[in-house]
Amino acid sequence: MTRNPATNIASRVMSDDRKGRFATLTFDREVAAPLAVLWEAWTAPAARAIWAAPSPSVTVEFLEADTRVGGRELSLCKVAGQPDISCECGWLELQPMLRSVNYEVISSEGVTQSVALVTADISGTQERSRLALTVQLSSLAEDMEAGYQEGFGAGLDNLAGTAERTMVLQRRIQAPRSVVWGAWMNAETLPQWWGPDGFSCRTQRIDLRTGGDWVFDMIAPDGTVFPNHHRYHEIRPEERIGYTLHWGENGPKHADAWVSFEEQDGATKVTLGMVFSTAAEFQEAKGFGAVELGLQTLGKLERFVTSG
Structure with missing residues (x-):
């Protein structure tokens, strides 16, 4: 035994x-x-x-x-x-x-x-x-x-x-975990929903695996371009993703991030966490509405996986 x-x-x-x-x-x-x-x-x-x-x-x-x-x-x-x-x-x-x-x-x-x-x-x-x-x-x-x-x-x-410099965003999405995971870890679909309302993604390079990365521009409704670089260091299928956020390709790191996926009676609880590199960066992010914008991003994910 x-x-x-x-x-x-x-x-x-x-x-x-x-x-x-x-x-x-x-x-x-x-x-x-x-x-x-x-x-x-x-x-x-x-x-x-x-x-x-x-x-x-x-x-x-x-x-x-x-x-x-x-x-x-x-x-x-x-x-x-x-x-x-x-x-x-x-x-x-x-x-x-x-x-x-x-x-x-x-x-x-x-x-x-x-x-x-x-x-x-x-x-x-x-x-x-x-x-x-x-x-x-x-x-x-x-x-x-x-x-x-x-x-x-x-x-x-x-x-x-x-x-004290960590931001946590959560949303319960009315879709199976496999579907939510599939929308996130797919090089074709991730850029379609990622980002706040009105923003779009312009991908330069994307490789969604451990050791891979995603280099892309976030484009605001007014045309402002925000260069981004995500580096993936951990991927546990349908459970967790760990990555770092950088200001542009190979730029300074501004946060360590993770996302977890928890099955809840046919729905999926998504938790997105970010530890900012400094307290000042955390306060700056809160100041420009990062919480609200991040929740909009998770809302776009839910609409994407439930629309079809």
């Missing part, structure tokens, strides 16, 4: 309890961002990759990310001159905009260093939100409580800063 991840992790902790050191750590962060935004920043792999590193000297490389109950996340923490540290995170509970529970196993050079159970409780409003985190830690190799305290503290500070 297959054992669930929680049972496996508990068994690993119990088998090492004689040499382990145990601690319960708590963290609390108030975030100047809506509840839905904090949830996306906490769970979306594209956002987690931005805030996960506790300091500039640490590079985090995500090898695998499957954010659903039973899914796991694998990453490597790299510091110059030191062995890579491997982190396995397994999702045990996900209650959107309310609660998550995951296990975390830290190892180095094939040796387990610690095991933890991480519980996040999230609450808030359309203006502000709060994350309360409990980490039940078992240090197997050495006393790692101080390192966890420092690492989680710095990571949550980064999370707060990331959430």
Whole structure:
């Protein structure tokens, strides 16, 4: 019989309890961002990759990310001159905009260093939100409580800063997920609906696959041309797309973005998230109506997939 991840992790902790050191750590962060935004920043792999590193000297490389109950996340923490540290995170509970529970196993050079159970409780409003985190830690190799305290503290500070420059747009589209996905990941149809009302796309190059890109101009109703470049770094069919937004071909990056597709009783919940490179760019985007324009884009997608 297959054992669930929680049972496996508990068994690993119990088998090492004689040499382990145990601690319960708590963290609390108030975030100047809506509840839905904090949830996306906490769970979306594209956002987690931005805030996960506790300091500039640490590079985090995500090898695998499957954010659903039973899914796991694998990453490597790299510091110059030191062995890579491997982190396995397994999702045990996900209650959107309310609660998550995951296990975390830290190892180095094939040796387990610690095991933890991480519980996040999230609450808030359309203006502000709060994350309360409990980490039940078992240090197997050495006393790692101080390192966890420092690492989680710095990571949550980064999370707060990331959430405060993140924009999240959502729409429930009355069409099957396969149809919505097909309209998005099709080189012929994507340019037909992408962009706010009255805008059109002029494609220069389009290659919708991992490692591919889309170079195009957005043309406003008054004829103003806005050069764009999307670079795709992750495509999970009918689940998630991860990409970066640039000002024109090979221009400066202005946002890390993702879109997820969730089936809901024959309809599809589409979530479009963007972490802007700076707080100033986020405020500028809000100022010129990026939220309203983005929602118009999702509205055009819905009309496109339901019109026929």
